[in-house]
Amino acid sequence: MGMNWLAHLAARAEVPVFLAEGEAAPAEYAHLLARMPALRMVDTPRAAAILLVVGTVPKALLPQLHRLHDQLPHPRATILWQSRNDLSGAKRIDSAEDIGTAIKTLHSDLLAGNVESEPDILPDAPPNEWRGVGPHGQGGKGMMGGTPYGRPMAMTAADLRDGLELDTYTADFGPFLPMFPPGLVLKLTLQGDVIQTVAVTHPPFETTEDRGWVLLDLLGLPALAQRKLRGDATGKGSFDRLARLTAARAAIPDGLGRTHDGSDVRARFDHLMSRRDSALNLHLHHTGLDDLLVGLEWHEAMLVLNSFDTASLRTICGNTPEPETDDDADGEDDKKEGGMDHGAHAGHM
Amino acid sequence: MPTLIAIILIFVLSLGFTVALRAGATASVTYPQKRPILGGGDPETHAWQRFHVRYYTMTLLFVAFEMEMMFMYPWAVVFVEEGPKALAEMGMFLTILSVGILYGWREGIFRWE
Numbered sequence: 001m002g003m004n005w006l007a008h009l010a011a012r013a014e015v016p017v018f019l020a021e022g023e024a025a026p027a028e029y030a031h032l033l034a035r036m037p038a039l040r041m042v043d044t045p046r047a048a049a050i051l052l053v054v055g056t057v058p059k060a061l062l063p064q065l066h067r068l069h070d071q072l073p074h075p076r077a078t079i080l081w082q083s084r085n086d087l088s089g090a091k092r093i094d095s096a097e098d099i100g101t102a103i104k105t106l107h108s109d110l111l112a113g114n115v116e117s118e119p120d121i122l123p124d125a126p127p128n129e130w131r132g133v134g135p136h137g138q139g140g141k142g143m144m145g146g147t148p149y150g151r152p153m154a155m156t157a158a159d160l161r162d163g164l165e166l167d168t169y170t171a172d173f174g175p176f177l178p179m180f181p182p183g184l185v186l187k188l189t190l191q192g193d194v195i196q197t198v199a200v201t202h203p204p205f206e207t208t209e210d211r212g213w214v215l216l217d218l219l220g221l222p223a224l225a226q227r228k229l230r231g232d233a234t235g236k237g238s239f240d241r242l243a244r245l246t247a248a249r250a251a252i253p254d255g256l257g258r259t260h261d262g263s264d265v266r267a268r269f270d271h272l273m274s275r276r277d278s279a280l281n282l283h284l285h286h287t288g289l290d291d292l293l294v295g296l297e298w299h300e301a302m303l304v305l306n307s308f309d310t311a312s313l314r315t316i317c318g319n320t321p322e323p324e325t326d327d328d329a330d331g332e333d334d335k336k337e338g339g340m341d342h343g344a345h346a347g348h349m
Numbered sequence: 350m351p352t353l354i355a356i357i358l359i360f361v362l363s364l365g366f367t368v369a370l371r372a373g374a375t376a377s378v379t380y381p382q383k384r385p386i387l388g389g390g391d392p393e394t395h396a397w398q399r400f401h402v403r404y405y406t407m408t409l410l411f412v413a414f415e416m417e418m419m420f421m422y423p424w425a426v427v428f429v430e431e432g433p434k435a436l437a438e439m440g441m442f443l444t445i446l447s448v449g450i451l452y453g454w455r456e457g458i459f460r461w462e
Binding site: 020044045046061063064065067068070071073120121122123124125126127147148149151152153154164166167168169170171172173174175176177178180185187192 | 379380381382384385386387388389390391392393394395396397398399400401403
């Protein structure tokens with residue numbers, strides 16, 4: 001009885017939802033979801049109860065979707081919205097009107113125990129077997145060498161910023177990171193928060209969604225970002241004035257993410273905020289992601305990524321050269337798009 | 350007596366909460382849940398690595414000013430009794446600290462990066 005009452009109380013709270021966006025997502029879905037007060041979009045699967053798959057995730061990115069699914073804590077459930085994907089136990093919704101109530105009902109059912117929490121898709125085993133040598137899995141020489149669980153220990157590499165040789169970290173980021181354009185998977189090598197190398201594993205999906213609100217969110221203005229996303233009936237003039245008053249533009253470093261035609265993040269931010277329908281005419285024939293991102297810190301890189309519209313970003317991904325395969329020749333699942341070899345351009349800023 | 354009761358009560362309550370939390374924890378964490386959250390991506394290198402604490406020069410600056418302030422409060426009382434002698438001593442102390450700040454300046458602690 002007591003648990004029942006608690007479950008009912010919990011079911012009245014906002015539903016924490018993590019969004020996984022696929023191809024051919026319903027038009028203006030982010031705008032629609034932002035207008036539902038009962039939902040709260042969270043930035044990490046660890047804080048979510050419902051995984052909402054919008055559109056169809058292509059076959060190449062299904063392993064990533066499975067990993068994401070398993071990272072939600074119990075009790076959890078999945079909703080496929082206008083999606084042709086197949087996930088065991090997931091609920092399928094096709095019309096935009098039903099989505100809010102469907103999520104709300106599923107969440108309260110989940111909390112009341114009427115719906116079972118979804119089990120893991122991946123096996124409960126380490127991704128690779130233990131192959132360490134020393135007592136802590138290291139190769140035996142300090143903390144260097146060895147491959148515990150199939151992942152080599154971090155080694156030092158030349159630093160781009162101030163010459164301090166520190167450990168590097170290489171990982172695939174995306175495609176469901178909230179600060180990444182949907183579908184984009186980048187293999188980044190980081191030293192601290194400085195990006196050392198960039199390779200495109202999967203280009204972003206083709207959408208016409210406006211990333212302006214993400215830029216505002218990244219600049220630390222979540223309320224203004226929500227306002228832009230919802231498109232509140234405050235009128236164009238008042239939003240422009242608010243955006244100007246916050247001086248968000250000044251928070252973007254001058255000359256950040258300059259393409260070869262001279263436009264930088266500030267210019268593209270201005271264009272996104274002005275709600276002009278005409279696309280910004282960018283000439284991106286020679287600009288690759290390596291020119292734009294290498295040497296930037298993480299927060300700057302995210303501003304650069306979200307300042308482009310999807311079509312431009314896809315062109316830039318196509319211009320990004322494939323990395324030279326050095327000592328580790330096991331880059332098996334890298335299927336890059338386009339790789340026109342333009343070489344690296346010095347001076348990214 | 351009230352103190353004793355309070356201590357016992359705190360002890361019993363904390364024990365009670367610990368037991369209740371342990372009983373409430375059900376599923377253990379599985380391997381898929383132990384992965385770092387990269388939006389579905391997978392790491393290639395081990396996460397055990399050295400990281401540069403870039404604010405260490407700032408701590409140098411903090412220590413220089415903080416020690417100065419720490420000694421100045423009791424010194425204010427001594428100054429009333431001793432007069433110019435205490436002033437001269439504090440002057441020497443501040444000079445030594447300023448050398449530290451000048452050294453920090455040369456090392457670039459006023460440059461935010």
